[in-house]
Structure formats: structure tokens, C-alpha cells
Amino acid sequence: MADPMHQFEVTKVVDLPDFSLPGVGVIDMAITNSVVAMAIAASLVVAFFAVATARATVVPGRMQVLGESIFSFIDDLAVSIIGPEGRAFFPFVFTLFVFILAMNFLGLFLVFTATSQLAVTVTFALLTILLVIVVGLAKNGLGFFKLFLPSGVPWYLWWLVVPIEVISFLLRPVTLSLRLFGNMLGGHVALKVFAGFVVSLGALAAGGGVGLLGIPGAALALGGVVALTALEFLVAFLQAFVFAVLTCVYLNDAVHAGHH
């Protein structure tokens, strides 16, 4: 059976000369399949919204309805979680959602999923958490640290609650990145393993004799692949949505740090 982890290997498509940044070291500038997948996802998103808004009319056409409904979906989400201040963060949340959604879906059509690379998801999570910290400090000043001290906790429990809150805050980027990465990785490994069953059981049946029993097994595995692919489409949307929801929740904590 083929190695199910092979599909996540990053390979160089176009090798560019290394670039050395003083203080950081040598950076490999090669265009990898990960970069290609992300570029395709980004350009598809741009192309989709360019087409959707090309001929904007008061009575929208099909593409415009689709574009507007994605737009208002995230707008409602940001406003319902953060409140009226959420409008300021709408571009960030919307970009994250659409980009992750495009990469997740592309992974189901192409051979490579950019969001199954930990480097990609960690970058998103770091962007989010840095924005949370910057916004929290800018809006509340030192009051941001009230986030670690929920109101209503009696003083004799502070020693217990504050470390727990600090650790849970520090774990946020970790779980944010690992959730997306793990879901995509796990889903694609499961798909590849089931697809491998089809091939190996088919090879068993080709041998004839008792091996012919492999045919119903292979059919069952093939049905499993189809069902898992359908499930993966749901997961691809759900994980992009979850990332957007959690970004909004964390931003809400930063904006309203005082009354937490």
C-alpha cells in the first residue's frame, strides 16, 4: 500500500536562488507545491469575487447573490459575537475564512492541501493571536490583563484562577493551528488509507481462488471513500467556519477585556 503520508510532502516546483537575510539566515525562496496550492486558492478567491461583483446591480444575479451571502454570513458572525465594533475586524475575519475555505476545498480537488501543513496553520494562528494582543493592548491599555482575572472570582482563589487563565490564553494559538492542521491531515490520511484498501483488496481478488472474497471488501472500501469524501467537504467548510468563529471570540475578549 502506498504511504498515506506521501501526499503531504513539500516538493520544489521551481527552484529559485536562496535569499540570505541578515540576522535571520538563509531563506529558501523555492516555489513549492504548497506555495502553488496557496497561490491557486488566493487567485480563485480573487477571481470569484471579481466575477461576483463585476456587474453589481440592485437586483443581484446568481453570482452576486452567492458573493453577497458569503459576505453577509461573516458580517453577521462578526457583529453577533463582537458587537458593533466587530465591523472593524470584518476584513480580517473574512479574508481568513475565505482563504482557508478555498485551500480546504482545493485540497479535495487537487493533490495538495495547503492547510495540512503545520507551517501554514501556525502562521494563521499567530496572525490572529498577535492581532488579539495588539488590539487588546491598544483598546484597553493595561486593562487588557483583566482578561486573566474573570470578574466575580473571590480574591482567595486568584492564585488558582490566574495561572489557569494565562495557560488557556497561551494555548489558544496552539489549539487554533493544531485543530485545522489535524482535521485536514486526519481526513486526508483516512481517505488515502481507504483508497489503499481498494487497491490491495483488488490485487488480492486478481489472484483468484479465495482471494475473490476481496471484491465485496473492495466495493465496501470504495463506498467508504465516497462517503468520507462527502464528510470531508463538510469538515472543510466547518473548519474554516470554526476558525472564523474562534477568531471572532478571541477578538471579542480583546475588545471587551474589562467585562469578561
Place this chain on the structure above:
Amino acid sequence: MEAEAAKYIGAGLATLGMIGSGIGVGAIFSGFLQGALRNPGAAGGQFTNLVLGFALTEALGILAFVLGLLILFS
């Protein structure tokens, strides 16, 4: 015991963490369905909270899964 064998056993044991995550996700959806069937009108507005609870619970299962992979492939 050979180190290689211990690695495989460890990776398998690490995935046991998914049991708790599975129970938790089941509890979340069962709670949501119970509430939603009693008051279907309010169910739609709680979809975000449903997904949020699901995601936070599932993260622990994913942590176990990633840990298993780390043990297996490092």
C-alpha cells in the same frame, strides 16, 4: 522490548485520548438536539455556539491524534 515496537504501542496508546473527545462531542450534539427539539424556534440562533463547543472539544481529540503522529513519525 524493541524500541520500534514500543513506539508503535505508544502511538496507539496516545490515540486513546480521542475516547474522551468522542464522548464530549456526542454529549454536545445530544444536548443541542434535546434543546432544539424542545424549542425549535431558538435552535437556529445557537448554531454558532454549537460549532464553538464542538470545535473546543474536538481540539483535544486532535491533540491526541497529532501526538500519536509525532510519536509514530519522529
